Amino acid sequence: MSEQQQKKKAGVFDIRFVIGGLLGIYGVILILLGLFNATEEELARGDGLNINLWGGIGMLVVAIAFAAWARLRPVVVPADPT
Amino acid sequence: MLRAADDTFRLNADFFDYTIIALYFAVVLGIGVLARRQVSSSLDFFLSGRSLPAWVTGLAFISANLGAVEIMGMSANGAEFGVATFHYFWIGAVPAMLFLGIVMMPFYYGSGVRSVPEFMRRRFGTGAHLVNALSFSIAQLLIAGINLYLLATIVNRLLGWPLWVSLIVAAIVVLSYITLGGLSAAIYNEVLQFFVIVAALTPLTIIALHKVGGWQGIKDKVQPGPEQLSSWPGTDLTGIDNPVLSTIGIVFGLGFVLSFGYWTTNFVEVQRAMASDSLSSARRAPIIGAFPKMFIPFIVIIPGMAAAIIIPEIANLKSGQGDAGGATYNDAILLLMRDLLPNGMLGVAIAGLLASFMAGMAANISAFNTVFSYDLWQQYVKKDRPDGYYLGVGRVATVAATVIAIGTAYFASNYDNLMNYLQTLFGFFNAPLFATFILGMFWKRMSATAGWTGLVAGTAAAVAVAFLSEDAFGGASTGVLELSGQGASFAAAGAAFVVDIVVSVVVTFMTRPRDPKELEGLVYSLTPKESLVDPDEGSLPWYQSPTKLAGMGLAIVIVLNLMFR
Numbered sequence: 023m024s025e026q027q028q029k030k031k032a033g034v035f036d037i038r039f040v041i042g043g044l045l046g047i048y049g050v051i052l053i054l055l056g057l058f059n060a061t062e063e064e065l066a067r068g069d070g071l072n073i074n075l076w077g078g079i080g081m082l083v084v085a086i087a088f089a090a091w092a093r094l095r096p097v098v099v100p101a102d103p104t
Numbered sequence: 105m106l107r108a109a110d111d112t113f114r115l116n117a118d119f120f121d122y123t124i125i126a127l128y129f130a131v132v133l134g135i136g137v138l139a140r141r142q143v144s145s146s147l148d149f150f151l152s153g154r155s156l157p158a159w160v161t162g163l164a165f166i167s168a169n170l171g172a173v174e175i176m177g178m179s180a181n182g183a184e185f186g187v188a189t190f191h192y193f194w195i196g197a198v199p200a201m202l203f204l205g206i207v208m209m210p211f212y213y214g215s216g217v218r219s220v221p222e223f224m225r226r227r228f229g230t231g232a233h234l235v236n237a238l239s240f241s242i243a244q245l246l247i248a249g250i251n252l253y254l255l256a257t258i259v260n261r262l263l264g265w266p267l268w269v270s271l272i273v274a275a276i277v278v279l280s281y282i283t284l285g286g287l288s289a290a291i292y293n294e295v296l297q298f299f300v301i302v303a304a305l306t307p308l309t310i311i312a313l314h315k316v317g318g319w320q321g322i323k324d325k326v327q328p329g330p331e332q333l334s335s336w337p338g339t340d341l342t343g344i345d346n347p348v349l350s351t352i353g354i355v356f357g358l359g360f361v362l363s364f365g366y367w368t369t370n371f372v373e374v375q376r377a378m379a380s381d382s383l384s385s386a387r388r389a390p391i392i393g394a395f396p397k398m399f400i401p402f403i404v405i406i407p408g409m410a411a412a413i414i415i416p417e418i419a420n421l422k423s424g425q426g427d428a429g430g431a432t433y434n435d436a437i438l439l440l441m442r443d444l445l446p447n448g449m450l451g452v453a454i455a456g457l458l459a460s461f462m463a464g465m466a467a468n469i470s471a472f473n474t475v476f477s478y479d480l481w482q483q484y485v486k487k488d489r490p491d492g493y494y495l496g497v498g499r500v501a502t503v504a505a506t507v508i509a510i511g512t513a514y515f516a517s518n519y520d521n522l523m524n525y526l527q528t529l530f531g532f533f534n535a536p537l538f539a540t541f542i543l544g545m546f547w548k549r550m551s552a553t554a555g556w557t558g559l560v561a562g563t564a565a566a567v568a569v570a571f572l573s574e575d576a577f578g579g580a581s582t583g584v585l586e587l588s589g590q591g592a593s594f595a596a597a598g599a600a601f602v603v604d605i606v607v608s609v610v611v612t613f614m615t616r617p618r619d620p621k622e623l624e625g626l627v628y629s630l631t632p633k634e635s636l637v638d639p640d641e642g643s644l645p646w647y648q649s650p651t652k653l654a655g656m657g658l659a660i661v662i663v664l665n666l667m668f669r
Contacts, residue, residue, distance in 0.1 A: 037160065037292050041299050044131050048124060048303065048452055055120060055448035064446040068311045074448045077307035084299075 036096070042088030045081045052078030115262050115442050121451030128300060128455040129277065132293055132462075136281030139289035156288070158385040158648075160295055162392030165201075165376045166400070167294035170301060171251055171464025175404055175457065180433035181341070182401075182408025183418055186332025187668050188341040189408075193401045195359040198394045198661045200367035202654040204377075205391040208368050210637070211545055213378060213386040215625040220371040221479040227544045227626045228555030229618075230483075235559050237479040239533045240371060241472055245505060248468035249512020252278075255461035256513065261438070262454055271513055278465050279506040282473075283499055287379060290470045294376075297459035298396070304456025305403040308437070311444045312410035322406070325413045327422060332409070335668050342591040350591075357594025361601045365534035369541055372471040383637070387650040394657045398664060411436035415443060465509065473501040528570065528593065535597040536562025539604035548627045552618060554611040562604030569596040 056075025065072060117125075181189040217223045221240060225233035256270035265273070281289045316322055326332045331340070337347035337354075344350040367373055367390070377389035411418045418436055420426035431439060441453045477498040486493075540558050544550050572584040573592035587595050623630050646652045 037295055040131060040135065040292075041296055044127065044296065045299060045303060047127060051120065051124060052448050052452070055446070059120075059448070060446065067446070068444050069315050071311055071314045073307050073311045073444075074446050076310075077303075077449055077452070080306070081303055084303075 036092045038088045038092035042085040046085030049078045049082030049085055114264065115450060117262065117450060117454060118447045120448050121454060124451030125455045132281055135292050136284035136289045139284065139292060156291060156379050156381060158380055158388040158392055160291065161376050161380045161389040163298045164291040164294040165373055165389050165393035166396050167298040167463050168372055168376055168467035170460055175460050176434045176437060178404045179408035179436045182405030183412040183433045183436045185341045186326060186409055187335045188338035189405045190335050190401050190668055191338060191354055191358060193397060194661050194665055195354060196363040197367065197397050198657065199359065200363040201390040201394040201397065202657050203364065204368045205387045205650055206654050209377060209387045210383065211626060212374060213383050218478050219475050220369055220374050221475055229552040231552065232555035232559055235556055237475055241475050241480065243533065244468045244472040245508050246512055248465050248505065248509040250516055251461055251465040251468065252509050253513035253516040255465065258457055258461065267517065271510055275506050275510050278462050279503065282466055282470055283502050287470050290466045291376060291379060293466065294463050297463045300459045301456045304453040307449055308440055308445065308453060309403045309407050312407045312440055315444065316410045316414050322409055326409060342594065344591045353591055353594040357598050361535045361597040365538035369534060369537040371475060372467045375471050375474060384644065384650060388653065391650055391653045391657060398661055407440055408436045411440050415439045469502060469505045472505050473498045476501045532563050532566035532596060532600060535566060535600035536604035539601045540608060543605060543608055546628050548620060548623060548629055549612055549617045550608060551612045551615040553615045554608040557611045558604045558608035561607040562600040565603035566596040566600035569599045
């Protein structure tokens, strides 16, 4: 078994990209909703706190952190022992 | 157990919310499909080929437990009892998780067993094994049904689908990702679920705190008074009026017997750690899980406490005045979502709740299929077949378990109270299990007969206390002992523990001990010390060393207890 086969990387199937990807998409959707779709009535419910916008920003930051982690410390999948 | 949802209110989800929920389900099923590519043997399917990193198994460890009862039940307790609810996390979980990682995991992982009942068989033979494997399997089917039922009632309330449609759709989603990818898919989804649940509850907590005026606002407005802000002695929680006895009940009943019994012997949890890539990873899994576990109550209990102030229905329910509109404490989180969250964040919150209930059910089913295939089918029905045969049995067991869970869920929707008592009953199997395990791990003289007689006697003692209490089995309880609510289950667990130890010791001295050669790797004094730690453990950095991490965890949980005393 060659060295190259043993150092196969998990790539986009790394669970960290999956988590980061989902949270990132959520973040973008929420930021857009917070910026363009926030009605006065909705904001009044939370006493003026635009939770879509701030929650979205928070999720986007977490998503970027996951992606960075997965890029900097990639998972090395050991080759099939068979 | 949580009550059935009444049709008292609906959450008004719109297109954006549905998009967010649909995205979540697409990713869940995608993980199942991807994980399928890697499943090549039965060890892959049942224990993920023992190849997962510690942070993944650690988060899965927490997530498997972060089901309906945890989120709805603990926010309900927060709304009703206040800060005392923190005991369920800081006393009732964290110490036991650290103990599992430090003391017990080396035996589980190091002995190479594939399940907790298998450890039981090798230590005590088939008598104790059969008791353990059967009670565990039946309990998992029951609990999977309860989780499914709750999942379906929430879908029903959120989306307005009829209960039976919700039941079947929810079951199909869970079934498809477990049968496709086995334990890997279940674990990866649990990790994803963990983050979705946190992403759902954190904004809800922030907006609820903003509305109520921050922690200071809760301090000023909490009803009926400041006793809701201190965790000790927790007399409201235990239902024991005497503060000293109440403290003893929390420390010994909840903190020691119930929690150690649950966390250290429950294969649903232990299975996640057994899927780790090395012994030190396996030991780290529950320890890493203990850190998020310390902070989950902040996003579960605090919203509950805020709901009791700002949600009129819950506030009325708590004060006993005004109209509660049919709401129960279990609705605290749902009512907060309805009143505070805008569309968009509402979708994330719904996805988080669905995630949580699916995590619970998937965990029950994946633990069930392992125990059924290895411990019941391979041991007692068809031995010595090729590996692929048991993989097939596992897949069939998964499908069968899901179908049975749908049946159990239907049953649960009709006999709410009965399910509640059954759950109490199965809780009683854990307390004596812990006593038997800990005795068996450290006392080589303990005989095989002592193993199963201790278990049976301990469980019988717990059931007896429950019947003698005021309400542990509802109308069937006689009320001879003046114990009710949580206090009764703490007492039952304590009795089970003590009786198990006494019977095991007495029976051991009347029976022959096992040959020490058979017990190597299973009993502390007969196991070479090297095999209990990883050879490279000394060279690991502090953040990978199980003992150092556990020490830190213990320190933090003590500080948290002092802060909220």
